[in-house]
Amino acid sequence: MMDLGKYAAEVISAWGISLAALAGLVWWSVRRDRRVRAELERTERDHG
Amino acid sequence: MKALLGRDLRLAVRAGGGFGLGLAFFLMVVVLVPFGVGPEAAILARIAPGMLWVAALLAALLSLDRIFALDHEDGSLPLLATAPLPMEMLALAKALAHWITTGLPLVIAAPVLGVLLHLPGQAMPWLLLSLAIGTPALSLIGTFGAALTVGLRRGGLLLSLIVLPLYVPVLIFGAEAARRGAEGLPAATPLLLLAGIGLGCVALLPFATAAALRVTLR
Amino acid sequence: MSIWSYANPRKFLDTTAPWVPWLMWLSAVVLAVGLVWGFFFTPEAERFGSSVKIIYLHVPSALMAINAWLMMLVASLIWLIRRHHVSALAARAAAPVGMVMTLIALVTGAIWGQPMWGTWWAWDPRLTSFLILFLFYLGYIALWAAIPDPDGAADLTSVLCLVGSVFAILSRYAVNFWNQGLHQGASLSLDKQENVADVFWIPLLVCMAGFVLLFLALVLLRTGTEIRARRIEALRNRARRTGAVRA
Numbered sequence: 462m463m464d465l466g467k468y469a470a471e472v473i474s475a476w477g478i479s480l481a482a483l484a485g486l487v488w489w490s491v492r493r494d495r496r497v498r499a500e501l502e503r504t505e506r507d508h509g
Numbered sequence: 510m511k512a513l514l515g516r517d518l519r520l521a522v523r524a525g526g527g528f529g530l531g532l533a534f535f536l537m538v539v540v541l542v543p544f545g546v547g548p549e550a551a552i553l554a555r556i557a558p559g560m561l562w563v564a565a566l567l568a569a570l571l572s573l574d575r576i577f578a579l580d581h582e583d584g585s586l587p588l589l590a591t592a593p594l595p596m597e598m599l600a601l602a603k604a605l606a607h608w609i610t611t612g613l614p615l616v617i618a619a620p621v622l623g624v625l626l627h628l629p630g631q632a633m634p635w636l637l638l639s640l641a642i643g644t645p646a647l648s649l650i651g652t653f654g655a656a657l658t659v660g661l662r663r664g665g666l667l668l669s670l671i672v673l674p675l676y677v678p679v680l681i682f683g684a685e686a687a688r689r690g691a692e693g694l695p696a697a698t699p700l701l702l703l704a705g706i707g708l709g710c711v712a713l714l715p716f717a718t719a720a721a722l723r724v725t726l727r
Numbered sequence: 728m729s730i731w732s733y734a735n736p737r738k739f740l741d742t743t744a745p746w747v748p749w750l751m752w753l754s755a756v757v758l759a760v761g762l763v764w765g766f767f768f769t770p771e772a773e774r775f776g777s778s779v780k781i782i783y784l785h786v787p788s789a790l791m792a793i794n795a796w797l798m799m800l801v802a803s804l805i806w807l808i809r810r811h812h813v814s815a816l817a818a819r820a821a822a823p824v825g826m827v828m829t830l831i832a833l834v835t836g837a838i839w840g841q842p843m844w845g846t847w848w849a850w851d852p853r854l855t856s857f858l859i860l861f862l863f864y865l866g867y868i869a870l871w872a873a874i875p876d877p878d879g880a881a882d883l884t885s886v887l888c889l890v891g892s893v894f895a896i897l898s899r900y901a902v903n904f905w906n907q908g909l910h911q912g913a914s915l916s917l918d919k920q921e922n923v924a925d926v927f928w929i930p931l932l933v934c935m936a937g938f939v940l941l942f943l944a945l946v947l948l949r950t951g952t953e954i955r956a957r958r959i960e961a962l963r964n965r966a967r968r969t970g971a972v973r974a
Contacts, residue, residue: 466771468778468842475838476766479784479831483941486827487751490945494952501955508966653890657883661873671866671887674859675894678901685905702904706897717890724882 510594510602517606531568531611532618538564539622550627557626558636558687564622565615565640566647566680570672572611573651574658574665576603577722581660590726596719604645604652604715612644628691635690642703643683649710650675656721678706736954739813743947750944758937765930772927778842779927785835786931787938788828789853792860795825795942799867800892803885813950815881816957818888819871820949824942826864833857852899852906859898863891877957 542560546552580586589599619640620633628636654672658664686699765783772779802818805811833854840849848854870887874880 466776468776471778471838471841472780475778475781475835476784478834478838479788482827482831482834486824487941487945490949490952494948497952497955497959501959504959504962508962657870657887658873664873667866667869667873670862670869674862674866674898675891677859678894678897681898681901681905699904702901713893714890717886720886721883724879724886727879 510598513589513594513599513602514606517603518609531572532614534571535564535568535615535618536622538567539625542626554627554629554691557623557628558632558691559684560626561619561623561628561636562640562643562680562684562687565619565644566676568615569607569611569644569647569651570669570676572607573655573672574668576607576652576655577659586659586722587726590722596722597715600652600656600715600718600722601711603655604648604718607652608645608648612640612648616640616644631693632687632691635696636687639683639686639690639696639700639703642700642707643679646679646703646707646710647676649707649714650679653714653718653721656718656725659722659725679703682706735811735813736816736957740951740954744951747944747948747951750940750947754937754940754944757933757940761930761933761935761937765927765934769927769930775839775842778839781835781839782927783931783934785832785839787935788835789832789857790935791938791942792825792829792832792857794939795821795828796860796863796888796892796895798946799825799888803888806881807885807889812881812957813954815885816953817946817950819881819884820953821942821946822864822868822871824945824949826861826868828938828942829857829861829864833861850906852903855902855906856899859902860895863895867891877960 539561542556542564543553546556577586580589590596592599594602616637619636620628623633623636651672654668654675657671658668661667682699682703686696686703689696689699762783766780769780771777799818799821802814802821806815806818836851836854836857837848840846840851840854843849844851867884867887870884871880874883
């Protein structure tokens with residue numbers, strides 16, 4: 462890791478939290494989509 | 510419209526109508542402040558205008574879910590909707606009833622409670638004026654929020670979440686007016702802006718409230 | 728009530744579903760390029776040292792926080808006027824994305840406060856406005872979740888979005904007034920204009936593009952999810968009503 466100087470903690474924490482939040486959002490959205498698709502398939506089979 | 514107003518006022522004043530609740534809550538919050546920040550008079554005097562505004566706002570917030578609750582519970586809301594009165598006037602009447610039963614008592618009580626917080630004497634009229642102009646706006650905004658959440662389970666919490674961000678401009682200008690008055694500075698600008706917001710609320714929010722009510726009554 | 732009687736939702740799904748993965752990957756690539764460039768290949772700033780690199784996340788997320796709300800506003804208007812269900816669902820889908828963007832903008836803005844003002848939080852007008860915007864997002868999302876009737880929920884949340892937008896703009900001015908008084912000039916906030924040097928600006932543009940693409944991808948994905956979820960509910964309701972269950 463390059464030398465971030467005296468603001469290393471700020472930069473790391475800001476980037477870390479932001480990227481984690483973005484990753485979490487994407488992961489949650491994709492997971493929910495997969496779940497709903499499966500549920501729809503199931504429901505269409507039973508009731509469609 | 511007068512009949513509706515009268516009915517609401519009578520309901521509110523009856524036992525269980527919640528009339529004194531807002532006032533009592535106002536008193537309680539004001540009493541809690543010194544316990545929270547310490548009894549030093551100088552500090553209390555400094556934060557008094559703002560704290561009184563916050564307490565009044567919270568007290569107004571507390572009574573919002575009652576605006577349509579009784580009508581919704583006993584099923585008279587659809588009946589009111591079909592009355593010859595336009596929905597917008599109904600919304601206005603409800604907001605007015607809320608203000609008379611909650612906002613107005615707060616305005617009157619504020620100087621008295623201000624004494625508890627060492628509110629400087631010269632601040633009193635400014636506090637009164639800012640609350641008198643601001644509380645109707647709080648009632649109008651609150652009525653809109655209440656219309657959005659009529660009949661919802663735990664609607665009270667959701668109501669607070671929705672209404673509080675809407676309250677921020679009113680609080681900012683109202684408290685600023687009271688603060689400037691307390692320090693002897695000219696308070697015309699925030700008061701005028703506050704009045705502007707209030708007038709805008711009167712002009713626009715009844716329509717939004719009526720729209721929300723129509724949705725719920727479908 | 729027939730389930731797919733809304734031609735829009737089906738067409739929407741058919742048209743957009745294949746694009747979503749492409750958009751996701753494209754946004755990932757663009758973001759990676761922008762972020763890596765900004766993080767590793769830009770110099771440090773005079774006053775802020777390496778902390779200037781926070782702008783590569785702060786500025787785009789703040790941008791998207793506002794744009795998400797604007798998109799929700801437009802979608803809400805389209806719903807109220809034209810009753811296109813896809814529009815209402817798109818607004819619902821965009822809200823959590825906008826909320827996370829606002830959160831990122833807040834956190835990065837607050838953390839950047841340390842090198843700027845020496846404090847982890849400051850009631851700076853911009854930060855405060857974003858905090859209020861965050862609360863607006865919370866209320867909007869909560870209202871959607873609280874109302875069982877889908878069309879009613881769409882109507883009420885649309886009205887809230889409209890009224891909320893007016894008050895959000897009002898709050899912006901109120902907060903500026905509150906922090907600076909009407910007489911003072913520029914705020915201390917993290918201004919985009921501060922970093923006009925090309926060496927910072929171009930990777931910043933790339934990051935902004937990446938965020939826009941990500942927003943697009945996520946909203947298309949999530950709107951599709953909402954449409955499917957609505958169809959599930961409609962199918963179940965129909966089955967419940969007719970009592971028909973195929974073995």
